[in-house]
Amino acid sequence: MALALQPVKGGVTLLSDYNFIGVFVVVAILFPFVALGIAWLLRPKKPNPVKASTYECGLETIGETWVRFRAQDYIYALVFVVFDIEAVFLFPWAMAYDQLGLWALAEAVLFLGILIVGLVYAWRKGALRWQ
Amino acid sequence: MDILNFWVELGRVVGEWMASWGLPPWAVNLIADFIGVLILVVFGVMAVIIFTPMERKVIARMQDRPGPNRVWPYGLLQALADAIKMLTKEDIIPSKADRALHMLAPILVVIPALLIYAVLPWGPRLIGQDLNVGVLYVVAIGAIHILAVVIAGWGSDNKYALLSAFRTVNQLLAYEVPMVLSILAVVLLARTMSTQGIVEAQSVPYLIVTPIAGLIYLVCAMAEANRSPVDLLEADSEMVAGYMVEYSGMKFAMFFIAEYVNMFAVAILVSTLFLGGWKFFGLEDVAPVLAPLIVFGKSVLVIFCMLWFRATFPRLRFDHLVGFSWKFLVPLSLINLLLVALVVKIPVADSRLAPWVQGGAMLLASLVVMAATALLLNRAARRLKDAPALKRIVAVER
Amino acid sequence: MTLSVSHVIFVVLSATALVGALGVVLSRNLFRAALFLVLSFVGVAGLYILLEVEILAMIQLLIYVGAIAILIIFVIMVSRQLMSPQYRAWNQQRPGGAVVAVVLFAVLAFVLLSVTWPTAEAAVPQDAIARLGRALVAPDQFVLPFEVASVLLLVALVGAVVIAREK
Numbered sequence: 001m002a003l004a005l006q007p008v009k010g011g012v013t014l015l016s017d018y019n020f021i022g023v024f025v026v027v028a029i030l031f032p033f034v035a036l037g038i039a040w041l042l043r044p045k046k047p048n049p050v051k052a053s054t055y056e057c058g059l060e061t062i063g064e065t066w067v068r069f070r071a072q073d074y075i076y077a078l079v080f081v082v083f084d085i086e087a088v089f090l091f092p093w094a095m096a097y098d099q100l101g102l103w104a105l106a107e108a109v110l111f112l113g114i115l116i117v118g119l120v121y122a123w124r125k126g127a128l129r130w131q
Numbered sequence: 132m133d134i135l136n137f138w139v140e141l142g143r144v145v146g147e148w149m150a151s152w153g154l155p156p157w158a159v160n161l162i163a164d165f166i167g168v169l170i171l172v173v174f175g176v177m178a179v180i181i182f183t184p185m186e187r188k189v190i191a192r193m194q195d196r197p198g199p200n201r202v203w204p205y206g207l208l209q210a211l212a213d214a215i216k217m218l219t220k221e222d223i224i225p226s227k228a229d230r231a232l233h234m235l236a237p238i239l240v241v242i243p244a245l246l247i248y249a250v251l252p253w254g255p256r257l258i259g260q261d262l263n264v265g266v267l268y269v270v271a272i273g274a275i276h277i278l279a280v281v282i283a284g285w286g287s288d289n290k291y292a293l294l295s296a297f298r299t300v301n302q303l304l305a306y307e308v309p310m311v312l313s314i315l316a317v318v319l320l321a322r323t324m325s326t327q328g329i330v331e332a333q334s335v336p337y338l339i340v341t342p343i344a345g346l347i348y349l350v351c352a353m354a355e356a357n358r359s360p361v362d363l364l365e366a367d368s369e370m371v372a373g374y375m376v377e378y379s380g381m382k383f384a385m386f387f388i389a390e391y392v393n394m395f396a397v398a399i400l401v402s403t404l405f406l407g408g409w410k411f412f413g414l415e416d417v418a419p420v421l422a423p424l425i426v427f428g429k430s431v432l433v434i435f436c437m438l439w440f441r442a443t444f445p446r447l448r449f450d451h452l453v454g455f456s457w458k459f460l461v462p463l464s465l466i467n468l469l470l471v472a473l474v475v476k477i478p479v480a481d482s483r484l485a486p487w488v489q490g491g492a493m494l495l496a497s498l499v500v501m502a503a504t505a506l507l508l509n510r511a512a513r514r515l516k517d518a519p520a521l522k523r524i525v526a527v528e529r
Numbered sequence: 530m531t532l533s534v535s536h537v538i539f540v541v542l543s544a545t546a547l548v549g550a551l552g553v554v555l556s557r558n559l560f561r562a563a564l565f566l567v568l569s570f571v572g573v574a575g576l577y578i579l580l581e582v583e584i585l586a587m588i589q590l591l592i593y594v595g596a597i598a599i600l601i602i603f604v605i606m607v608s609r610q611l612m613s614p615q616y617r618a619w620n621q622q623r624p625g626g627a628v629v630a631v632v633l634f635a636v637l638a639f640v641l642l643s644v645t646w647p648t649a650e651a652a653v654p655q656d657a658i659a660r661l662g663r664a665l666v667a668p669d670q671f672v673l674p675f676e677v678a679s680v681l682l683l684v685a686l687v688g689a690v691v692i693a694r695e696k
Contacts, residue, residue: 018578020260021249023164027172028245032238032385039218039381071693073297076453077603078689080304081596082682083461087311088588089665089678090468091267094319096662097472104666105472107676112465114679118686119461127690128457130301130450157534232560263658267587274595278567281602285560293606300599307595324658 075127079119086115137420139256171248171259178395179388184209186438193442213384220380232286237385240279243272244389247396252327254409254422265326266314269400270307273355276393277303283386298449303355305456310351312464313344316471317404326400330408338405340490343467343497345405347460352397353437354456356390394437395430402429463504470496539579546572559605567598584658 093108122128145166149159184199187209191198199209247269249259262268277300284296318324320340321332329337338345402408406429409422447455474493549569556562570593577586654660664670 017260017262018583019160020164020167021246021262023161024168024171024246024249024259025242027165027168028242029238031172031245032241035385035388036238036381042218073301073603074600075689075693076301076304077596077600079457079686080308081592081600082686083308084311084592084596085682086679087308087315088592089675090315091318091324092584092658092662092665094315094662095322095324096659096666097319097475098322099659100663100666102476103668105476107666107672108472109469110676111679112469114676114683115686116462116465118683119457121687122690123458125690125694127693128454130453229558229560232564262583264583264587267584267591271587271590271595274591277595277599278602281599281606282564285606297603297606300603304596304599 175392179391180210190442217384236283237382240389243275244392261327305453306351306354309460309464313348316344333407335490336407398430398433542575
């Protein structure tokens with residue numbers, strides 16, 4: 001931990017970096033539990049079937065709780081997956097870019113270009129429109 | 132004791148004191164880590180306490196009204212009053228909801244917001260943990276936040292919560308791509324993914340070098356945090372508080388705590404990536420003790436901008452919202468990325484002058500791109516105004 | 530064999546991944562099964578960190594948890610059919626499935642135990658990510674798979690658009 005509280009330099013490997021993250025994860029998981037625990041101690045508990053019913057603008061629920069399938073949602077999620085993976089591929093490229101020549105740029109342009117074609121296709125076919 | 136380097140010296144003194152207890156080194160490290168984590172978590176919670184009343188007061192003043200002013204002078208402890216209220220409200224779980232999921236969501240939504248603080252740099256040698264992949268870590272953590280929203284919507288057994296969770300996820304996904312692409316531009320410039328490294332690489336703040344990336348990142352960060360003008364999904368007059376509608380008491384508060392903790396973290400990130408972090412015209416070399424204050428000041432500036440946006444712009448309609456991201460921000464950030472990649476490769480004779488020449492060239496190119504974009508938008512808007520469908524409607528009304 | 534901290538952490542992370550995997554298979558509620566899958570992904574990401582390839586760990590979280598799991602959950606959430614009680618997660622072919630699983634396990638165990646796996650002696654270099662980037666675009670290394678990957682993504686995109694439009 002570089003917060004200058006670390007007096008003894010243990011291993012300087014990559015792994016020791018994550019000690020701090022590990023401790024942080026544990027504390028971060030405990031934090032909401034503690035907060036909710038305090039609330040659990042302090043709050044009133046008077047269960048009541050009316051209170052426990054689902055909220056629908058003050059009326060009784062009409063129909064079951066489900067949502068109609070829309071291809072739109074799936075398209076958005078898939079386009080996101082594609083661009084997410086593309087961005088992830090570009091991170092190592094960005095790190096190495098410094099030492100490489102212009103041909104690295106050309107290859108990345110090709111990579112991005114192919115995906116931009118996909119984006120334009122989806123756009124023209126109206127797949128990006130949210131109805 | 133070198134007073135100008137106060138925080139680092141403090142850490143060193145405390146560390147040596149702990150080492151003198153005679154514990155094995157791993158125990159000392161563990162305790163040191165634990166203390167560091169607690170400090171950062173306190174920072175995060177402080178963000179909530181400071182920024183909740185600040186937001187309401189600032190927006191109120193922009194709307195020419197006083198805002199909360201009952202709790203303590205000037206209403207500054209409003210957050211504490213809200214906290215007490217939240218703690219003492221009864222927790223109602225809908226009867227048909229999945230109990231485990233209903234309880235999981237508020238917990239899961241706070242964790243990523245807090246975890247970001249591990250990689251935020253507060254000074255030249257003050258950072259929780261300088262990961263080699265700092266910015267990628269931040270983006271990856273955001274993914275968990277999306278999951279928490281989904282669980283909240285599903286675990287509420289409420290049509291509106293589910294619908295709203297759907298739309299929220301759509302929005303979050305749409306704005307994550309331009310965000311990652313603008314971070315890529317910054318990584319390209321700084322040649323490192325570590326947050327500390329990015330701050331150190333900014334001889335000129337990156338906002339000036341790639342204003343496009345900076346602005347895109349700001350907009351996307353605001354959208355990811357569900358803040359107006361893109362907060363359609365949790366606004367009170369819209370989907371009835373959206374995916375949080377079936378949550379009461381502390382669980383509801385968890386969502387809001389997560390939002391403000393996240394907002395503060397994101398503001399510090401913006402200042403780290405684009406405003407130069409703890410750098411301030413060389414002040415940080417003279418007095419490193421002031422570095423956290425510099426970071427805080429810059430992030431308050433960013434938060435003020437966010438509040439300003441909220442008070443000024445009307446909400447975007449949902450289809451406009453996602454369309455804006457996919458059809459405008461994504462292509463723009465791709466163009467920006469290619470621009471940055473191109474300009475960085477321009478050979479400069481004198482290597483000392485390189486950052487300035489490249490920065491200037493990039494700024495110029497960015498301005499050209501922004502002007503071209505504005506022109507294109509102008510033409511598109513004019514075309515829309517003259518659209519035959521619109522003309523028909525106008526003619527009929529006349 | 531002395532027990533070190535990394536052994537303990539390895540066991541914890543593997544257990545997470547395995548519990549997640551078991552949860553996917555055994556869970557009756559499809560949504561919970563998806564969440565168990567996420568747990569499994571997180572466990573694997575932790576294992577990547579243990580192997581000191583943090584870039585892969587972050588990529589795992591970003592793509593598997595952040596994109597693919599969301600996609601799966603989307604499909605689950607909107608398929609009313611899948612959530613109805615008539616759809617049974619446990620079907621009639623359990624005995625046959627069990628046999629196949631046992632055989633597969635036996636084969637995998639035999640292979641894993643009988644091969645002497647080469648262990649990398651060198652530590653992960655500091656500039657690992659830059660090297661990875663270089664490998665991705667170097668003409669004599671992985672540039673072809675790099676470009677083909679983008680074509681693959683394009684195909685997925687176009688396919689999804691075509692199928693969804695026919696609805």
